[in-house]
Amino acid sequence: MTATIQTLEPAERPPTTMSSRLDGELLEVSMGPQHPSxxxxxxxxxxxxxxxxxxxxPVFGYLHRNHEKIGENATYxxxxxxxxxxDYFCSMTNNWAYALSVEKLAGIEVPERAEYLRVILAELTRLQNHASLLGFLLSxxxxxGTPLMYAFRERENILDLFxxxxxxxMMCDYMRFGGCRVDADDAWLGRAKKIVDLFPKFLDEFEELILQNEIVIARTQNVGKLSPELAINAGITGPMLRACGVNYDVRKVDGYGIYPRFKFRIPLGDHGDTYDRLMMRALEMHESVEILKQALAQIQPGPVVNPKVKLRAFRPPVGEAYGRIEGPKGELGFYLISDGGPNPYRYRVRPPSFINLTxxxxxxxxxxxxxxxxxLGSVDIVMGEVDR
Amino acid sequence: MESLEQIKNRAELAARGAKIDIVVNPGPAQQSSLLIDNEHAAAVAQFLRNHPALTFDYCSNATGVDWLDRVIKKTTKVKTVVDGVEKEVDQTIEEKIPGYLEAVYHLYSMKHKHGPLIIRMRTANRTDGARLPSLTPIWRSAELQEREIFDLYGIHFEGHPDLRRILMWDEFVDHPMRKDYREPDDYEWEPTPHDDVLEKAKQHYTPRPQLDGAENVTAQPQ
Amino acid sequence: MIGTGILKGMAVTARNFVGSYFEKERLITVQYPEERIPLPENYRNFPILIYDNDPEAGLRCVACKICEKECPPQCIYITKSDDKKPDYMGKPQFYPKVFDIDISVCMSCQICVEVCPFEAIKMDKDFELSKRERFDALLLRKEELSKSNEYYHRIHPVEAAAVDTNLAEAAAAAQAKKKAAAAAAAAKPTPVTPNPTTTSAPGSTSVPGATPPESSSSPTKS
Structure with a gap:
């Protein structure tokens, strides 16, 4: 087999445009949209x-489906x-953010057991999101492959729970305005407890693999440094912000749900580089395990949904509300305007991974x-959320 | 956090000539907002970010809202004297509110951990001259979000460093999040059996040509 | 030291590889389709319609169209019947003349199940639905959607038992009300035919054929 290389004579060369200068200065490359990384x-x-x-x-919009317009044309x-x-990795936290905003909009109370279930599910979501992110980053x-498969093995356990x-x-559709859709029985909580108890073992193994691996250190330390000033000004949220050393976690600041009842720490980074962002995920998983242990120990039987909330023909009063939660990727917010009708007048998603790309x-x-x-891997994006 | 009135008064003092109104939110969320006039929006935003007691250093959410012309009917009981007898009569007042495009910003303070402060800017112009000052120079987090508002609502942000379409493709002409947006008939060619999309699509696409059977012959017998 | 990371990584791989011969838990995949993991009780895939005994007459759906309205991707298509047939409580009700679900559009969200006041639509667990054709084969008609209550018991045993108790209670309440109404109307000698369907839970008695006269329903009307 002989390969022939076709060379173009200078006269045949396509005219150089401003965007593709091949004269030794700048070369423009289009990475994506089908690039695996x-x-x-x-x-x-x-x-x-x-x-x-x-x-x-960055060029966006390949997965754009105008989610917000769909939301305005659909009932709450x-x-x-x-x-x-x-964000199809974290449907539970997405549900919670939306339910929280509608509950703010309509002034709905949530029963205690539902709050506990929400915390448990949100922290499990955080675990599986961060675990799979570390796997992707190593990919x-x-x-x-291999680290990703280890991460997915743990993720699959949690998804089985879901x-x-x-x-x-993945498409849980679990939370409802004023609570959760179905109750979790004791067997389920027992399974969750078992998975949570076994999770640190996986974390230790994974950390041993990643955090002291010289290739990972060489590839991530001092790469992609972000200053805290720029991070705040650019609205960066989530682990990416905390990797720069800014102590801002909506779970602590807003104390939504029943988060003030739990003891947990906010890990903070020093350098704001990719290694810190990676570490932040690993440390946050430890804290999530702590929250989960507390929540699973404290949860009491009770109703899981507020019976006053109508399922059919739900109409919140006129007004607007912005509700936000600390999603695994950052601050996930929903801004809703109600004109008293069955559909929201304005339905806006504040997507953390989109704004983190700023x-x-x-x-x-x-x-x-x-x-x-x-x-890009350390920013942690999911295109379903970025493009909406 | 200070009350909205205090913030309003302080901002009006700091930015000379700024006119700020409080937009009351009647819902249970109680998140009322400040309506800032477009001329002084940048100065007011600068003040909100830099004032040491406020320090709204983090702009969480920036979005557009399209309000069409609407009529609000208010029914009040009015006492009138009809034929010498005092009566309570329902009087309906129709209030016409002209439409406008609106940009809404949700501000928080990462330093003092308070918020949200909601600020709004409005423009009544719905045609291509819909212009608002950009707040991207003050909060960079608005950069992509203002591009999105420009793309979906058609508000031009003056002073934005890189105002291009972001989610729709560059050749797209309309602004799909506007309330009066009509999707083109052939926006989706997906013949689901119970869909009027099929009817619409039929107007635009000629039906498949009738095949003559040649496509069934796949292999010649050897 | 250079190289220790690789050694550690290989150690973990070896531990998992060798361990999989001794610990069943390390084997996380199954040999589908020969082996299958049992589906959890709550698993949901696409909606089905539940009938008691007879697929045509025993259909619980009364064509109220609530699910059609609430369906987020609008994949349900219902045409109401012109006449009424008795339902499991003997009450004359409309029935769906056409009930189609386009499962190429359906997103398995279970909202139709939640909003249904008649326990008529439930979620199936069958996920092996590959078809050779995109459009009509994935449009399930009423006949394909109708599944017996026994089938429902088989796929969701706990949930189905709860549903049956609820329905039995509702039927009993209706029966008691009817009796009271009949006692009140005892002065008038109206020939109230005892309806066999109202006695117990659905699935134990049969509805079909025995179309009660229109008059029998009038006392039960509330």
Missing amino acids: THGVFRMNVALEGEIVRKLK LSSMPYTDRL DMGAW ESLSGSR VLEDLCLGHTVADVMVI
Whole structure:
């Protein structure tokens, strides 16, 4: 087999445009939307000087379906299953954020057991999201497959819990305004307890693999540094913000639900680089396990849904509300305006992974192409939420 | 956090000539907001971010809202004298509210951990001249969100560093989140049997040509 | 030291690999389709319609169209019947002339089940639904959707038992009310035919055929 290389004569060369200069200065490369490391259909127009990124423009919209317009054309209840599809890794926290906003909008109380179930499910969601993120991040660094499979093994345990409770692994559609849809029986809570008790074992193994691995350290430390000032100004939230050393966690600040009852710490980073962001996930999982242990010990029997809330023909009073929770990826908010009708007049999602991408260019400038993938992986995006 | 009136008074003092109204939220959430005039919006926003007691350094959410012209009917009981007898008569007042496009910002303070403070800007112009000042120079978190508002609502943010469409493709002409947006007939070609989409699609697409059977012949016998 | 990370990684891999021969828990996959993991009780896939005894007459659905209205992706299509048939309580009700669910659109959210006041629509557990054709084969008609109560008991035993108790209670209450009404109307000699369907839980007695006269329902009307 002989390979023939076709060379173009200078006259045949396509005219160079502003965007693709091949004269040795800058080379524009379109990364994505089908690139395996972009975590979905996400594209970055990267201008390269050699292998160094000099410019990076993210291109969105490949998964855009105008979720907000769908929400305005559907009843309040009908939007609940659509929220599962925003960040399809964390449907429970999406449900909670939406339910919380509608409860604010209509002034609905939530029974105590439902609050406990919500905390348990949200923290389980955080565990499985962070675990799979670490797996993906290692995949991006070239540890293809194996760490991801270990992470997915744990994630699958948690998804089995979700499935046996809500009927679906990922599209849970579990929470309702004023509570939760079905109650969890003792057998389920026992299973959850067992999974939570075994989780630190996996974490220790995973941390031993990642955190002291010299390849991971070489690839992540001092890569993609973010200053706390820029992070605050650019509205970065979640583990990415706390990796810069800013102590801001909506669970502590707003104390929504029953989070003030639990003792947990907020891990903070020092350098704001990719390694810190990675560590932040590992440390947050330890704290989530702590919260879960407390919640599973404290939960008492009781009703799981407020009986006063109407399921059919639900109409909140005129007004508006912005509710937010600390999702695994950052602050997830829903801004709702009601005109008294069965559909929201305005239904807005504040997607954390979309806004966290604001600083993507700042993080990547001056790094190599291979680092772009690691940085993007550490931002933790899901395109269902970014493009909506 | 200070009350909205205090913030309003302080901001009006700090930004000379700024006109700020309080928009009351009647719902149980009680999140009332400040309506800022467009001319002084940047100055007011600057003040809100930099004032040491307020320090709204974090703009969580920026979004657009489209309010069409609407009529609010208010029924009040009015005492009138009819034929010398005093009667209570229901009087309906129709209040016409002209439509406007609105940009809403939810501000929090990461330093003092308070919030939200909601600020709004409005423009009555719905055509391509819909313009509002950009707050991206003050809070960079509005960068992508203002692009999204521009894309979906068609509000031009003056002073935005990179105002382009973000979610829709560049050749798209309309602004789909506006309330009067009509989707084109052929926006979706998915012939589900009970869908009027099929009827709409039929108007745009010629039916498949009748096949002559040649496609069934797959292999020639050797 | 360079290389220790790789050794550690290989150690973990070896532990999991060798361990899988000794610990059943380390084996996390099954050999589908020969082996299957039992589905949890709450598992849901696509909606089905429940009938008691007779697939045509015993259908619990009364074509109230609430599910059609609340369905988020609008995949349910119902046409109400012109006439009425007695339901499991003997009350004349409409029935669906057409009841179609487009499962290529359905997103398995279970909202139709929650909003149904008649326990008529439930979720199936059958997930092996691959079809060779995209449109009509995935549009399930009433005949394909109708499943017996026994089938429902088989797939959701706990939930179905609770539903049956609820329905039996409702039937008993209706029966008591009817008796009271009959006692009140005892002065008038109306020929109230004793309705066999109202005596006990659905599934134990049969409705079909015995179309009660229209007059028998009038006392039960509330």
